[in-house]
Amino acid sequence: xxxxxxxxxxxxxxxxxxxxxxxxxxxxxxxxxxxxxxxxxxxxxxxxxxxxxxxxxxxxxxxxxxxxxxxxxxxxxxxxxxxxxxxxxxxxxxxxxxxxxxxxxxxxxxxxxxxxxxxxxxxxxxxxxxxxxxxxxxxxxxxxxxxxxxxxxxxxxxxxxxxxxxxxxxxxxxxxxxxxxxxxxxxxxxxxxxxxxxxxxxxxxxxxxxxxxxxxxxxxxxxxxxxxxxxxxxxxxxxxxxxxxxxxxxxxxxxxxxxxxxxxxxxxxxxxxxxxxxxxxxxxxxxxxxxxxxxxxxxxxxxxxxxxxxxxxxxxxxxxxxxxxxxxxxxxxxxxxxxxxxxxxxxxxxxxxxxxxxxxxxxxxxxxxxxxxxxxxxxxxxxxxxxxxxxxxxxxxxxxxxx
Amino acid sequence: xxxxxxxxxxxxxxxxxxxxxxxxxxxxxxxxxxxxxxxxxxxxxxxxxxxxxxxxxxxxxxxxxxxxxxxxxxxxxxxxxxxxxxxxxxxxxxxxxxxxxxxxxxxxxxxxxxxxxxxxxxxxxxxxxxxxxxxxx
Numbered sequence: 001x002x003x004x005x006x007x008x009x010x011x012x013x014x015x016x017x018x019x020x021x022x023x024x025x026x027x028x029x030x031x032x033x034x035x036x037x038x039x040x041x042x043x044x045x046x047x048x049x050x051x052x053x054x055x056x057x058x059x060x061x062x063x064x065x066x067x068x069x070x071x072x073x074x075x076x077x078x079x080x081x082x083x084x085x086x087x088x089x090x091x092x093x094x095x096x097x098x099x100x101x102x103x104x105x106x107x108x109x110x111x112x113x114x115x116x117x118x119x120x121x122x123x124x125x126x127x128x129x130x131x132x133x134x135x136x137x138x139x140x141x142x143x144x145x146x147x148x149x150x151x152x153x154x155x156x157x158x159x160x161x162x163x164x165x166x167x168x169x170x171x172x173x174x175x176x177x178x179x180x181x182x183x184x185x186x187x188x189x190x191x192x193x194x195x196x197x198x199x200x201x202x203x204x205x206x207x208x209x210x211x212x213x214x215x216x217x218x219x220x221x222x223x224x225x226x227x228x229x230x231x232x233x234x235x236x237x238x239x240x241x242x243x244x245x246x247x248x249x250x251x252x253x254x255x256x257x258x259x260x261x262x263x264x265x266x267x268x269x270x271x272x273x274x275x276x277x278x279x280x281x282x283x284x285x286x287x288x289x290x291x292x293x294x295x296x297x298x299x300x301x302x303x304x305x306x307x308x309x310x311x312x313x314x315x316x317x318x319x320x321x322x323x324x325x326x327x328x329x330x331x332x333x334x335x336x337x338x339x340x341x342x343x344x345x346x347x348x349x350x351x352x353x354x355x356x357x358x359x360x361x362x363x364x365x366x367x368x369x370x371x372x373x374x375x376x377x378x379x380x381x382x383x384x385x386x387x388x389x390x391x392x393x394x395x396x397x398x399x400x401x402x403x
Numbered sequence: 404x405x406x407x408x409x410x411x412x413x414x415x416x417x418x419x420x421x422x423x424x425x426x427x428x429x430x431x432x433x434x435x436x437x438x439x440x441x442x443x444x445x446x447x448x449x450x451x452x453x454x455x456x457x458x459x460x461x462x463x464x465x466x467x468x469x470x471x472x473x474x475x476x477x478x479x480x481x482x483x484x485x486x487x488x489x490x491x492x493x494x495x496x497x498x499x500x501x502x503x504x505x506x507x508x509x510x511x512x513x514x515x516x517x518x519x520x521x522x523x524x525x526x527x528x529x530x531x532x533x534x535x536x537x538x539x540x
Contacts, residue, residue, distance in 0.1 A: 308441050310466035314406065314414060325441055325466075334441065345439030382420055382470060384445035384462035385438060400437030401515070 003318045005364045009204075009357030010153050010181060010299060011322060015250070016206035016358065022253035023208065026246035034243045035234060045245045052252025056213060059255040060198070061189035068214040068235045069248050073180040076199030076214035077104040079239060080176050083225025084145045084197070085112050088174075092142030096120045096173075098130055098159075099340045101149050104199075105178055109147075118142070126342050127291035128157035135164060139171040146175050150182035150198075154324065154337040154353060155290030156299030158182065165194030174223060180204055184258035185296055186266060190215055196223050202247065206358055207254030211247030214239070261358075269356050270297035272365045276354060277302065279369040283376055285389070289338060289351060298356040301338075303347045306386040307379040312352060315375030319368050324351035346385075406467055407501035413471035418478050421460040423447040431485075431524025433516040441465060442509065444473045446516035450524050454485045461516075468506040472496050472513035485521050489533065 006014070026048055034049045036042025053064040070076045085095065097109055099121050109119045120138045122130050130148065139146075146168040151158045165175035176197035182188055183198075184205030190198060201212035216238065217223045231240030258265075277300045280286055285305035301324075304312065309323030324335030325348070334348035343351075354368070380386040388395060406414070425432045429450055436442040442465040449458035459477035463470045475496055480488055496502070496510035515535070522532045 306464065308465050308469075310441075311414075311464075311470060314411075314467040345441075349438070349441040382417060382462055383464045384434065384443055385464045387422065387462060395438060398434075400439075400443070401435050 001361070001363050001367065004320050005318060005360075005368060006320045007354045007356060007360065007364075007368060008320045008322050009360075010156075010353065010355035012203045012209065013206045013357050014359060015208060016254060016257060018257060019207055019250045019253045023246045023250040026249050030245075032245075034245055035232065045243075048245055048249045049243055052248045052255075055252035055256045055259075059188075059259045060183060060215060061191055062215055063218065065236070066190075066215055066218050068216055068238050069243060069251075070199075070212045070214055070239055071210055071244070072203075072212035073102075073178065073199045073201035074104040074212075075239075076201070076212050077102070077178055078108050079214050079225060079228050080197040080199055080216075081105065081108045081145065081147060082112065082228055083238070084174060084176070084223075085115075085117055086226035087224050088144040091172075092140075092144045094118045094120070094140055094142040095145045095147065096122065096135065096138050096143060097147045098122045098124060098149070100124050100128060100152055100154075100337045101147070102153060102178055102180070105147055105149070124340050128152060128155050128289075128337075128341055129291055129294065130159060130164070132160065132163055132167065136167050139167065139173065141171075143168075143171055143173040146173050148175075148177060150177045150179035150188065151185070151296045152290070152337065153181050154335060155301045155341070156181070156296035157290040158186070158294045158296060160294070161193045161195065165196075169194060174221075181296060181299075184255065184262065185298065187262070190217070196221070197225070202251035202254055205254050205258050208247050208250040211244050211251050213251070265358060266297040269360070272360060272362060273298055273300050273354070273356055275362075276300055276356075276365050276369055280304075280372055283373060286376075287347065289341060289343065300354045300356075301351055302354070303338075303343070303351040304376045305347060305350055306383050306389055307376055308349050309351055312350075312375055312379055315378050316352075316368075316371050319371055321355075322353045324353070325349040409475075409500050410467055410471040410502070413474040413500070414467045417461075417470060417474040419458075419460050419474065419481075420462060422462065423449055423458065423460050428527050429524075431520040431522070431527070433519030433521075433523060435515045435519055436465070436512050438464065442469050442512055444469065444512050444516045446473060446476060446513070446520050448480055448485075448488075448520050448524060450485060456480045456483050456485065456488060465509065465512075466506075468500065468502055469509040469512060471500055472502075472509045473516065475499060476513045476517055480517065485524065488517060488521060491517055 032041030032045035034045040168175040174196040183200040198215040203209040289301040309325030338348040459480040461473040463473045493510040493514040
């Protein structure tokens, strides 16, 4: 077993060697521009892209023509939301999203608010799921888009996209989902789920960084987005720019592997995740964040009360994980996602996200359990809050010197 | 962000972790920060009849830099008089631990904890409280 151990697969995943192998020729002898229609170099590159398009389409149950390649999920989110806002201005200016969305969605919506959009940010319940009645109540005649993520990046909670899309459609709005954490990890089918637009990226599913997808529905209804990048008219005019052929080929291969191996991989990872979670929950005052039924198989988000996340990560020096604490940021604000669940700031500061992946072994998980337990105990020995808690002091009654 | 060697040293082998009797007249306690900000430091000093600090203990809830700042503070406090201890400036801690700009607030908190502990001792022993600087973080 090599140290450190990578348990941050929600941030990014390592490239699968099979993906790398598929990509390599497209850096060297198959280097052509996929838009060069008049010679063999272009045709070979185009073939690679076409094949990748099929591989991607198969994974999410759509046709090849509905795939728009982008530089990643952030660009795809931007293109979807800004593109729909511009294209459907005549119909309305209202967008509904959720407070726990990724910043690529939230900040895009904030940008549109400055341009005249009205945006409703739905709250989530304590388990991270939205309340469908609240969604329905927020829908208006002017609602053009409902954007709700598929699986959350911090807590792994899976929203009921099927019901959400049905509500959106009932009111004549489009349904878009940022499925960055879900595609390749759990079955996602754009038709079964009623998805009109969907953003995702290669590097969260063992593909390369710098390439992503916006799925844009072509039938029932035919969805259009206004291009945000003008130029050569690539990707059916929706996203100009020379195609990242090696990246796209890698994305295609990554999708194919996910499609074939998802079922067994999800089973293996959820068993490992459950083992990790159960063992760490044996620690006093530890809390699992988010709904534990409806969630991605490979994520565990746990708060260890009375220790601070960043300090904790420093003690877990052989583990690469992430924390909802934000001691490094100027604002000192902890994770807005955890706060949206109604977690108190101190619990949000105490959270650690474990993201397992394809290459995580049971030996590594066992090591992580021990290392984390030791770290929590080490820091609790140093923690005045832990001491007070043990003495029965009510921390909420103390007048803290806020700063 | 990489931590400096000194931060790692203090974090891994924190000096003077512990608790003094906060009700003792010879002990001054400073409890600063807030759980919701992600930093709470408790710094305690034991002071003899000549107003010399003979012992110092800390416990800190916070990041590695906060823990290191308070650990270092306890080392510096021992052997100083309570007047000398007032001269410990947060920038001395920043320099010693090579804290990056985003971690300066950790050193500020340590300075506040020192001053607050000294004040607690002073008030307990009939001395006038010194004026604490306005929190600058």
